Amino acid sequence: MIEIANLQTLRGIVGSTNGELYYVKGHTNPGDGGGGIFMWRTEYIFKTGIYQNDNNGTIIKTTSIPGQSIGRWVRQYEGYINVLFFGAFGKTQDYTSAFQNAIDYASLNALNDPELKGSVVYIPNGNYRINQLLLKNGISILGESITKTFIQSTVIHNVDYMFKIEVGPVFLNLSNFSVFGRNETNAGCFLFEAQPLSTDPYHGGLWNSKINDIKISGFKGHGIYLKGSGNSASGNGNLPNQFNIFENVRVSKASDYSNALKMEGQNGQISFINCTFDGFTYTENDVLTYSKGHNINIKNKLQFTSAVISFINCTCQSANYGFYIEWAENITIDNCWFENLGVAITVKSNYSDAVNEQPSKGVTITNNRFANASGFGSLIATNNIKTGQCISVSKSYVSVLNNYSVVTNPDSQDYSAGNLFLLATNNNLMGGITISGNTFQVNKLGKTTGVMQVIAVSNNTIDCSGNKLLFVSGSTSIVKTIKSSINAGEYLTIRANGSSVTFDNTNNIFLTLKSSLTLNNGEIATFVKIDNSVGSNYETYQLVSVMKGNTIVT
Numbered sequence: 001m002i003e004i005a006n007l008q009t010l011r012g013i014v015g016s017t018n019g020e021l022y023y024v025k026g027h028t029n030p031g032d033g034g035g036g037i038f039m040w041r042t043e044y045i046f047k048t049g050i051y052q053n054d055n056n057g058t059i060i061k062t063t064s065i066p067g068q069s070i071g072r073w074v075r076q077y078e079g080y081i082n083v084l085f086f087g088a089f090g091k092t093q094d095y096t097s098a099f100q101n102a103i104d105y106a107s108l109n110a111l112n113d114p115e116l117k118g119s120v121v122y123i124p125n126g127n128y129r130i131n132q133l134l135l136k137n138g139i140s141i142l143g144e145s146i147t148k149t150f151i152q153s154t155v156i157h158n159v160d161y162m163f164k165i166e167v168g169p170v171f172l173n174l175s176n177f178s179v180f181g182r183n184e185t186n187a188g189c190f191l192f193e194a195q196p197l198s199t200d201p202y203h204g205g206l207w208n209s210k211i212n213d214i215k216i217s218g219f220k221g222h223g224i225y226l227k228g229s230g231n232s233a234s235g236n237g238n239l240p241n242q243f244n245i246f247e248n249v250r251v252s253k254a255s256d257y258s259n260a261l262k263m264e265g266q267n268g269q270i271s272f273i274n275c276t277f278d279g280f281t282y283t284e285n286d287v288l289t290y291s292k293g294h295n296i297n298i299k300n301k302l303q304f305t306s307a308v309i310s311f312i313n314c315t316c317q318s319a320n321y322g323f324y325i326e327w328a329e330n331i332t333i334d335n336c337w338f339e340n341l342g343v344a345i346t347v348k349s350n351y352s353d354a355v356n357e358q359p360s361k362g363v364t365i366t367n368n369r370f371a372n373a374s375g376f377g378s379l380i381a382t383n384n385i386k387t388g389q390c391i392s393v394s395k396s397y398v399s400v401l402n403n404y405s406v407v408t409n410p411d412s413q414d415y416s417a418g419n420l421f422l423l424a425t426n427n428n429l430m431g432g433i434t435i436s437g438n439t440f441q442v443n444k445l446g447k448t449t450g451v452m453q454v455i456a457v458s459n460n461t462i463d464c465s466g467n468k469l470l471f472v473s474g475s476t477s478i479v480k481t482i483k484s485s486i487n488a489g490e491y492l493t494i495r496a497n498g499s500s501v502t503f504d505n506t507n508n509i510f511l512t513l514k515s516s517l518t519l520n521n522g523e524i525a526t527f528v529k530i531d532n533s534v535g536s537n538y539e540t541y542q543l544v545s546v547m548k549g550n551t552i553v554t
Helices: 007-011 096-109
Strands: 002-004 021-024 036-041 059-061 072-076 091-094 120-123 126-130 133-135 140-143 149-153 161-165 173-180 188-193 210-219 224-227 241-253 261-264 267-273 276-278 281-284 287-299 306-312 315-326 329-334 337-348 360-366 369-371 389-394 396-401 404-406 420-425 432-436 453-456 461-463 469-473 477-479 481-483 491-497 501-504 516-519 524-530 540-548 551-553
Touching: 007 021, 007 059, 096 120, 096 126, 096 133, 188 210, 224 241, 241 287, 261 267, 261 306, 276 287, 287 306, 287 337, 315 360, 337 360, 337 396, 389 396, 420 432, 453 461, 491 516, 516 524, 516 540
Parallel strands: 002 021, 091 126, 120 140, 126 149, 133 161, 140 173, 149 173, 161 188, 173 210, 188 224, 210 241, 224 261, 241 267, 241 276, 261 287, 267 306, 276 315, 287 315, 306 329, 315 337, 329 360, 337 369, 337 389, 360 396, 369 404, 389 420, 396 432, 453 469, 461 481, 469 491, 477 501
Antiparallel strands: 021 036, 036 072, 059 072, 281 287, 491 524, 501 516, 524 540, 540 551
């Protein structure tokens, strides 16, 4: 086997027979790690097919006979596609072209009928500067170590995101490296934007992918941006990111109003497991200050929502706002840690859309730990939110179950300043809270406002939405129908507030032996919803108990 110095030398050689081998000592210099065995191949796929282009790593085109397609030198290897093959030596230089060449080659190998094997791009330990990369369908990128494999933005980094995905559905895996934005530009890190193929306008986005063991820091833009739904105006609205797992991913934002994680439009069936979404601290007017804005922002785009999203055993900390959810559905936040936050979790409708306002639905907040997560608890945060809540809900359906709240120094907590475990607002006709099983370091940390909602009677009907505790206010009223989204077997407690309210034994109200029931100011009746049909109604509300004056009737 003939030995030569580098790939440039190989370009000056024309193979004499198909299958001829040369040993190249290095990509650029002997011993630099980019050398290997190359075979002369003359099949059509190398001369005029998908492997015809010189990629400066695995496919080398001879330059000794310009203008002729007579063959290619093809690297022989087993297993992973090493970025060293393409001249990325991990020495704090711009390796954008080398990385993209490796990704493009891996993408070719991931096609249905590839000639060559291997779709995993391997990155040895080192420090690599990157401007922007386009991630392609079917590839994996594997670093050697999350603590020693560094991808860093270039000195001049005038791009919107370091990583993007190509159009169409993209299946990929990323793992085991750290990405650093150097705090010098407004770029973000990962943009997973659903974009359609021209031949298939209804499918696009990140699908069936796993992103794990990655650390992201130093970006003034969003750390991870899952942008679904595309452009509805052009008919490409139904474009989700879906069926994805993010595990052991740590994102630290580097500017006040960016997001560690942003999800917009249609995103579905996505899990975040053991991930961290951090803000940061800095000194403002000689006072310790926490980052402004939201660590995690989830919102709709036009009529498309994020739905079926799980956060399991994750951490969110050091910001004015932790989660900020605006019209999303089936979001589960389970066994997560919230610390050093003004408002840990905000759930609301898309009230900015006055015509088609939609509530968040099926949001479950369970088994979490809140530490100094309501107005920063007893911590010093002079320039941040100090009248906050662990959980804030507006016009949304939320279950808050089995959580635990603590502060650093409960004796110094300012309970009179409006710090609450839960604040619910505007849930009287849209939304409702299910809350139970929560515990607190001291009882004062359990203060809530708005679990009970005040409603009025309209057309002999009270619309309770998802609320279970209601004060009925206004002038003396007669109620013949109850509307509620609670389930059969759940209880509805109603108190007369300010004036009397009379319930008739008609429509879907069943008072057993009574024809009517009047509650005066302060008196309470409890109903249970049962699922049999009464007339044209699909539900019945059975009176269970009444408290009138000093008498309790059951």
